[in-house]
Amino acid sequence: MTTSGPAREAWLEMVALFTGEENQQSFLTAAASLALTPSAFRALLGFGDEEAPAMRELAEKWHCDPSYVTGIVDQLEQRGFAERRPHRSDRRVKIVSLTEAGASARQAAKLRLSEPPAALRSLSVADARALRDLLRKATAALPV
Amino acid sequence: MTTSGPAREAWLEMVALFTGEENQQSFLTAAASLALTPSAFRALLGFGDEEAPAMRELAEKWHCDPSYVTGIVDQLEQRGFAERRPHRSDRRVKIVSLTEAGASARQAAKLRLSEPPAALRSLSVADARALRDLLRKATAALPV
DNA sequence: TATTGTTATACTCTATAACTATA
DNA sequence: TATAGTTATAGAGTATAACAATA
Numbered sequence: 001m002t003t004s005g006p007a008r009e010a011w012l013e014m015v016a017l018f019t020g021e022e023n024q025q026s027f028l029t030a031a032a033s034l035a036l037t038p039s040a041f042r043a044l045l046g047f048g049d050e051e052a053p054a055m056r057e058l059a060e061k062w063h064c065d066p067s068y069v070t071g072i073v074d075q076l077e078q079r080g081f082a083e084r085r086p087h088r089s090d091r092r093v094k095i096v097s098l099t100e101a102g103a104s105a106r107q108a109a110k111l112r113l114s115e116p117p118a119a120l121r122s123l124s125v126a127d128a129r130a131l132r133d134l135l136r137k138a139t140a141a142l143p144v
Numbered sequence: 145m146t147t148s149g150p151a152r153e154a155w156l157e158m159v160a161l162f163t164g165e166e167n168q169q170s171f172l173t174a175a176a177s178l179a180l181t182p183s184a185f186r187a188l189l190g191f192g193d194e195e196a197p198a199m200r201e202l203a204e205k206w207h208c209d210p211s212y213v214t215g216i217v218d219q220l221e222q223r224g225f226a227e228r229r230p231h232r233s234d235r236r237v238k239i240v241s242l243t244e245a246g247a248s249a250r251q252a253a254k255l256r257l258s259e260p261p262a263a264l265r266s267l268s269v270a271d272a273r274a275l276r277d278l279l280r281k282a283t284a285a286l287p288v
Numbered sequence: 289t290a291t292t293g294t295t296a297t298a299c300t301c302t303a304t305a306a307c308t309a310t311a
Numbered sequence: 312t313a314t315a316g317t318t319a320t321a322g323a324g325t326a327t328a329a330c331a332a333t334a
Binding site: 006007008013015017018114115116117118119123125127128129130135136138139141 | 151155156159161257258259260265266271276278279280282286
């Protein structure tokens, strides 16, 4: 609870950027442009490049109830972005994977959301690079 | 849509910090510790140090319906954090202000949420200062 | 019997519509 | 008549409980 001033101040700047009008709006319009609810859009973004997960694993990852995962995956499936298939050895389990369309929609969405807010765009390339490097240094210092 | 790489990469790092488990959890537990729903907690944080606003102004600021503001302010009032009083000249209008308890709860919550995530805490003071300064430079460059 | 996912149902959050009081 | 806020109500979003299929 007693972190040195500068880190605290830096964090407050980031929070302001993230919670700001510009970023919030950009997220919502990106979701709407795919005709997905914000939750389903977040889910789409949440699919990694790893192994396709079981429904139950998604529930854990997203900290929500399995019944809710059913609804979200239904939505993605209806939009043609995901599909279920039974697990090889245990037919109770259903594996969820992105379709071709889902993977490319996710990719496009990530690109779109990676567009930084105006404040960051105002930095010189050198400054932006310095900023990026400091942030990477910070996250690289973490265990795991 | 075509921002230079480093700014984009810096932004992705920030997004990861913000949407990460650590920060999300910290917000939710801070809200729960005041027995407020996430929305009401956000509202408490959203009160500025400016003039006390009318209900209608809060609805605009929060981009929600006036009827919803009623519910949120009810909640804050029940917790003893806010109070309504009629506008001086127009008795249709209600002015909302934080109570003493509300202001200090807000202050404490802001302090608590300004605690940066572990990654940022790992930076040296010099690095943290450099990071903060770059972010301030970015936001300062904006119109308004 | 225990577990995975779904369906049926209920609860919470937020908005729309009807209403009251004031202008 | 028009506007600020509230109340009544309806619609999303999310969870809990009962269920079917598989282990």
